[in-house]
Amino acid sequence: ARIFMRSRILLQSTKHQRSLTTQLDKSDMNSADGKNPRFPGATAPFTSTPHVTYAENATPIPIYRVMDPDGVMEDKSQDPKLGQETIQKMFRDMVLLNTMDKILYESQRQGRISFYMTNFGEEASHIGSAAALTPTDLVYGQYREAGVLVWRGFTISEFIDQCYGNVDDEGKGRQMPVHYGSKKLNFVTISSPLATQIPQAAGAAYALKLKEGNDRCVIVYFGEGAASEGDCHAAFNFAATLDAPVIFFCRNNGFAISTPSSEQYRGDGIAGRAAGYGMAAIRVDGTDVLAVYNATKVAREYVMKTNKPIILEAMSYRIGHHSTSDDSSAYRSPEDLEVWNTVEHPINKLKNFMRSKGWWNEEDENAFVKSIRKQVLSQISLSEKKPKPDWREMFHDVYYDLPVHLQEQLKQMEEHVEKYKEHYPLKDFKH
Amino acid sequence: MLSRTLNSSGRLLGLLAAPSRSSSHFVYSPDTKCPEVAGSRTKMNMFTAINNALDLAMDKDATALLFGEDVAFGGVFRCSMGLQKKYGRERVFNTPLCEQGIAGFAIGAANVGATAIAELQFADYMFPAFDQIVNEAAKNRYRSGNLFSCGSLTVRAPCGAVGHGALYHSQSPEAYFAHTPGLKIVVPRGPIKAKGLLLASIADPDPCIVLEPKTLYRASVEEVPDAYFESPIGKADVLRTGGDITLVGWGTQIHVLTEVAEMAKKQLGVNCEVIDLVSILPWDKETVCNSVKKTGRALIAHEAPLTCGFGAELAAAIQEECFLHLEAPIQRVTGWDTPFPHVFEPFYLPDKFRCLDAIRKSIDY
Numbered sequence: 001a002r003i004f005m006r007s008r009i010l011l012q013s014t015k016h017q018r019s020l021t022t023q024l025d026k027s028d029m030n031s032a033d034g035k036n037p038r039f040p041g042a043t044a045p046f047t048s049t050p051h052v053t054y055a056e057n058a059t060p061i062p063i064y065r066v067m068d069p070d071g072v073m074e075d076k077s078q079d080p081k082l083g084q085e086t087i088q089k090m091f092r093d094m095v096l097l098n099t100m101d102k103i104l105y106e107s108q109r110q111g112r113i114s115f116y117m118t119n120f121g122e123e124a125s126h127i128g129s130a131a132a133l134t135p136t137d138l139v140y141g142q143y144r145e146a147g148v149l150v151w152r153g154f155t156i157s158e159f160i161d162q163c164y165g166n167v168d169d170e171g172k173g174r175q176m177p178v179h180y181g182s183k184k185l186n187f188v189t190i191s192s193p194l195a196t197q198i199p200q201a202a203g204a205a206y207a208l209k210l211k212e213g214n215d216r217c218v219i220v221y222f223g224e225g226a227a228s229e230g231d232c233h234a235a236f237n238f239a240a241t242l243d244a245p246v247i248f249f250c251r252n253n254g255f256a257i258s259t260p261s262s263e264q265y266r267g268d269g270i271a272g273r274a275a276g277y278g279m280a281a282i283r284v285d286g287t288d289v290l291a292v293y294n295a296t297k298v299a300r301e302y303v304m305k306t307n308k309p310i311i312l313e314a315m316s317y318r319i320g321h322h323s324t325s326d327d328s329s330a331y332r333s334p335e336d337l338e339v340w341n342t343v344e345h346p347i348n349k350l351k352n353f354m355r356s357k358g359w360w361n362e363e364d365e366n367a368f369v370k371s372i373r374k375q376v377l378s379q380i381s382l383s384e385k386k387p388k389p390d391w392r393e394m395f396h397d398v399y400y401d402l403p404v405h406l407q408e409q410l411k412q413m414e415e416h417v418e419k420y421k422e423h424y425p426l427k428d429f430k431h
Numbered sequence: 432m433l434s435r436t437l438n439s440s441g442r443l444l445g446l447l448a449a450p451s452r453s454s455s456h457f458v459y460s461p462d463t464k465c466p467e468v469a470g471s472r473t474k475m476n477m478f479t480a481i482n483n484a485l486d487l488a489m490d491k492d493a494t495a496l497l498f499g500e501d502v503a504f505g506g507v508f509r510c511s512m513g514l515q516k517k518y519g520r521e522r523v524f525n526t527p528l529c530e531q532g533i534a535g536f537a538i539g540a541a542n543v544g545a546t547a548i549a550e551l552q553f554a555d556y557m558f559p560a561f562d563q564i565v566n567e568a569a570k571n572r573y574r575s576g577n578l579f580s581c582g583s584l585t586v587r588a589p590c591g592a593v594g595h596g597a598l599y600h601s602q603s604p605e606a607y608f609a610h611t612p613g614l615k616i617v618v619p620r621g622p623i624k625a626k627g628l629l630l631a632s633i634a635d636p637d638p639c640i641v642l643e644p645k646t647l648y649r650a651s652v653e654e655v656p657d658a659y660f661e662s663p664i665g666k667a668d669v670l671r672t673g674g675d676i677t678l679v680g681w682g683t684q685i686h687v688l689t690e691v692a693e694m695a696k697k698q699l700g701v702n703c704e705v706i707d708l709v710s711i712l713p714w715d716k717e718t719v720c721n722s723v724k725k726t727g728r729a730l731i732a733h734e735a736p737l738t739c740g741f742g743a744e745l746a747a748a749i750q751e752e753c754f755l756h757l758e759a760p761i762q763r764v765t766g767w768d769t770p771f772p773h774v775f776e777p778f779y780l781p782d783k784f785r786c787l788d789a790i791r792k793s794i795d796y
Contacts, residue, residue, distance in 0.1 A: 138543065172576040181575050188542060189575035193566045199532050200567070203539025203547070207496065210521055210545070218539075231563070234532030241527055242536075397577045398612045400636035403665065403713040 061271045063315055064295055065285035069343045071352025073290075080294055082131075084359050090131060090289055091354060092368060093150045094123040094347050099372040100156065101146075101320070104163060107380055108177075108324040113163045115177045121287070121319035123147050124346030125251055128292025129314075132300060133219060138204055139187045140197040140220040143178055144251065148221070152185040156372075160379045166386035167430050172393045195229035198222055198248065202239040202309070205246035209307055217303050219247040219296075225256020227270045236277045239309035247299045248311045251286065253318035258331040271313035279309055286314030287346040290353070317344065387430040391417075455594065455646075456782045457686040461653045462623045463670070468656035475655040478648040480622035481510045481587075484629040485548065487659050489518050492546050494583075495633070497523045499533055499550030507552060508589055508648050534560035534586065538568050541581035541638075548633060554590035554642055555599040561607070568638040569613030582636040587629070589645035590618070591683050592734055592780055596645075597773035603682070603735035603766075605711045608640055609744065615639040615664055616711040620685040621651040624709065627662025635664060644682040667715035669722065673702030676728035676793055679719055679745060681708045684732050684781065691786040698787070701794055711741055719745065720752040727758035728793045732781045737765040759796035762789040 037046055066078045073079055082090075101118040108116040119126065126147025133139075139148055146159070157168070162180050165173030171181060171189065181189025188197070188204075201220030208214050226232060227250055239246050250270040254261050267273060274281030280302060284295040292314055299310045317340040321328045342348065354360035395402065395410045402410070417424055475483060489495045497511060497518075503525040505512035515523035526533050530551055537549040551557050557564070564586065572580040592601050608616050615637050619625035625643060632639035670685065671692055678688045685707045692703035704722050708714055723729045729749050731742040746761040764781040772779055 140539075170576050170578055171574065174576065175574050179574070181578050183578040189579055191567065191570070191574060193562060196535060196563060196567050199535025199563075200539035200542065203536035203541075204543045205539070206536070207494070207540040207543045207545035207547075210494075210496075230529075230559075231531055231535055234527075234529045234535060237527045237529065238532045238536050242524065397573045399615075400572070400580075400582060405713055405716070 055267065058268060058272070060268045061281060061283045061313075063283050063285050064291050065288045066290040066294060067288050067349055067353055069349055069352070071349055071354070071356055073353075078290075078294060080290055080297075082290075082293070084357070086131070087350070087354060087357075087359060089151075090127050091347070091350050091360070093127050093147065094289070094350065095365065095369060096156075096372050097123050097126070097147045097150050098347060099369055100159065100376050103373065103376045103380070104160070105320070105324065112380065112384065113177050115324055116163065117143055117178045117323045118320035119144055119146055121340055121346065122251055122253060122316050124289035124350070125249075125286040125292055125314040125316060127151055128289040129219065129249060129296040129312075132293045132296035133217075134215070136186055136216050137300070138201075138208070138216060138218045140201040140204070140218065141187065141190055142194065142197070142222045142226060142251075143190050143192070144223070145221045146178065146180065149180055149182065149185060149187055152182075152187065154180065154182055154185060154187075156375050156379050157383070158182070160376070160383040161386070164383040164386070165388060166383055167389050168383075168386060169389070172389050172397070174393075194226040195222060195231040195235075198226075198229075198232050198235035199238055201246050201248075202235045202242070202244045205239065205244040205303075205309070206242055209243070209245055215304075217245045217247060217300055219249055221249045221251060223256060224250060224252040224254075224261055224270055225259065225264055227273075228256075228264055236273065236279065236309075236311070240277045240279050243307045244309055245303040245307045246309045247296070247303055248309060249296075250311065250313045251316065252313055253286075253316045255318050255322070255328075255332075257322045257326060258328070269313055269315075271311050274311040279311055281311040281313070283313045283315065286316035287344055287349060289346060289350050316346075319345075388428050390430045391424075391426075455650070456592070456777065456780050457683055458690050459621070459647070459651050459686050460689045461651070462621050465623050465654075466627060466656070466660055466662065468658050468660040470656060470658045472654040472656050474652060475622045475626075476649050477619070477622045477625050477643070477651045478509045480626040480653075480655045481629060481643065482512055482514070483655070483657075484626040484633075485511060485514060486517070488546070488548065488630060488633045489514060489522065491659065492633075494544060495522065495546040495548060496540055497548045497550075498526050498536070500528050500552045501525060502550050506550065508645060510587075510648075511550070530556050530559040531563055534563035534568065537584050537586070538563060538571065538581045538638075541584040542571075542579055544583065546583045546585075546633060547581075548585050548587065551586060551588040553600055553602075553645075554588040554604050555602040557586075557588055557604055560586075564608065564614070564638075564640070565611045569611045571613075571638070573613060580636070581638055584638040585629070585632045585635075585641060586639070587641045587643060589648070590642040591644040591646060592771070592776065593646045594776065595773065596771070598770045601734075601771040601776075603642070603733065605642055605681075605733075606735055606739060606741045606744075609712045609741050611712075613638070614712060616642065617664055617709060618642045618644065618682040618711060619647075620644075620682060620707050620709075621647060622653040622655050624662055624707075626655055627660055628664070628709070630659060631661035631664050634661060639664070642682070646683055662709070665710045665713045665715060667709055667718040668707045669704065669718065670707055671703065671705040673704040673726070675702045675726055676730060676790055677704045677706060677719070677722040677726045678730050678732065678786070678790075679706045679708055680732045681711065682734070684734060687781070687783050687786060688732060691783045691790065694783060694787050695790050699791060699794065701790060703790070708745075714745070716748055716752065720749060723749050723753045724756045727756050729753075729757075730762040730764060730786065730789050730793060732764040732786055734766050734780060736768045737763060738768050740765050759793040762793050764789045
């Protein structure tokens with residue numbers, strides 16, 4: 001009765017309030033009819049049955065490919081028509097990466113460098129995507145994207161100097177091997193904590209968007225395992241709600257160290273999450289360099305035109321061990337590997353395509369591999385002989401300037417090293 | 432997180448605004464060490480001084496971005512009032528409710544040269560962003576050999592006791608971050624210092640954390656210079672000179688120590704030297720140790736728990752530098768090694784009586 005009384009009073013109040021009340025009453029009736037839900041949190045109709053959305057009923061996002069394993073294009077309209085020179089650069093860069101990986105992997109086994117991670121099976125993801133970007137687009141990576149640097153012109157000496165942490169490493173020998181970075185090539189320095197770079201890429205894309213006449217997008221690479229981190233969720237949601245022109249490039253290679261993707265998630269991979277964030281998505285065959293190229297091109301156009309993010313999921317298989325600290329035979333069989341190492345191998349597929357065009361010959365490839373082997377091996381012996389940076393570099397770049405307490409600690413260590421120099425490997429360091 | 436929403440936007444603000452703060456454990460002393468800044472001054476409390484600093488920073492630097500949870504409508508503590516209207520939705524904006532996202536997003540924006548001013552709603556909720564702050568922001572310049580940095584990043588977070596904030600609206604997490612090379616950490620004691628330190632942090636080429644004692648947002652009022660000015664990071668302030676014992680603290684605790692110094696003078700005839708450390712990292716060892724060499728005694732007080740609190744670092748350094756000058760063991764008066772409690776707050780805090788008792792112990796040693 002009291003509620004009734006109050007609504008009577010409302011109805012007797014000013015004209016404005018009266019019309020408002022009438023409106024409310026009307027939509028109340030509509031709501032009751034199941035037509036116009038007013039919840040701020042979603043735009044959706046009412047339903048009169050308990051509607052369960054089952055995961056099994058969702059349609060998986062298809063895998064876009066241009067070539068079959070024999071290098072044959074199923075749909076000629078999808079030919080990116082890159083021309084012989086570009087295709088040959090793609091091929092050579094993939095072979096370079098593959099060859100360098102084999103030798104550096106071996107040199108770690110021989111104890112010459114402390115650690116290494118190969119890129120076997122994922123070469124096409126790197127090269128195809130890098131080729132579709134402009135050189136000024138900013139790259140954030142995880143650690144298995146060395147091919148992007150190869151495409152952009154990072155030299156064999158730069159790779160190997162970083163792995164040795166010698167005086168020519170721009171990172172000054174502070175990080176583990178394969179933690180590359182290049183200011184001039186717009187490749188943000190790699191760090192070990194997984195997925196931290198993903199929200200950073202969203203922030204960078206947002207800030208770039210606000211620059212007048214911006215023509216740069218941001219691409220961020222990460223594995224399907226890293227996509228389970230909270231930072232990945234943060235990044236997807238921030239980029240979507242704040243309209244950041246970023247390409248989330250997920251390398252789904254089936255394994256996070258020993259954990260198969262079946263133990264990583266239950267949904268439709270990583271691309272399948274996009275809809276939940278209100279984001280666009282595209283899934284591509286990551287062993288098909290032309291498909292990766294086309295998909296990245298489409299993704300780049302989309303983010304630059306709309307200032308919105310997109311998830312690009314490249315499906316592949318991690319052929320190598322996770323790292324030199326891992327033996328993958330402990331959790332998978334050699335038979336599994338065989339198919340990915342042959343018919344489904346990205347370099348084989350592009351080779352088949354080139355063969356059909358008459359752009360490949362065996363002698364050229366053998367000569368190229370031989371020359372790369374030679375360059376890598378001679379660079380290893382060069383990089384090995386170079387001194388490490390001045391050990392005092394340990395104290396610099398913690399801050400922009402050297403604060404008083406670090407000046408004191410540096411001085412302490414200088415005095416200590418002077419006193420006990422025979423116990424430190426000083427001859428290996430620049431002085 | 433539900434309680435946070437309720438607390439921050441409603442109850443907590445309401446209580447902060449309430450005049451009946453008789454149970455407050457400190458008496459606010461306005462700043463007498465005001466920097467010499469030319470021009471007019473305006474009466475401001477700490478949140479209006481911070482708002483004024485943010486306004487000046489946004490005006491000075493077109494790349495400056497201000498973001499966090501609920502900053503668009505002015506912030507749950509009113510620090511960003513009116514700024515979205517003035518600088519637009521692209522520069523002053525709400526983010527999704529996700530601290531690791533805020534910190535990561537801020538690092539990326541700073542990587543490409545934008546000035547990123549990120550707000551974390553309570554220092555208690557900095558821990559989800561701990562990885563981004565400690566592993567990423569702090570190490571950005573070092574690990575890249577100075578190819579990249581996020582030096583134009585500043586994180587602001589309200590910290591400290593507020594009378595009834597319990598476990599998750601009271602924490603003082605400075606010691607966690609003080610163990611991280613690459614960060615700078617400052618804590619203001621009032622409006623003038625808050626403005627100067629915030630502007631210095633925003634301009635500083637390293638990632639900075641500004642911990643703002645939330646109980647001072649409204650409780651402190653000073654005549655703040657209207658012009659742009661910076662208070663130096665890494666420099667302590669000697670607020671009161673005395674020859675018998677050195678009292679060191681920061682944030683709200685400064686006001687406890689100022690009152691304690693007066694009590695010690697009256698009740699014990701002891702002359703205290705009061706130092707506001709201001710900057711936790713890097714900290715001003717020279718000023719603190721010069722004082723202790725003169726007085727021969729030291730008391731360090733902070734709200735955070737005792738074990739591995741920043742007082743431990745100060746005590747160790749004082750002991751090392753001033754060994755021959757010390758007349759008594761260094762006293763540490765701090766929060767207990769418990770979570771920060773609700774109804775027991777008056778028994779938890781290092782209040783003036785506990786501090787005075789520690790002075791007595793030091794003098795009588």
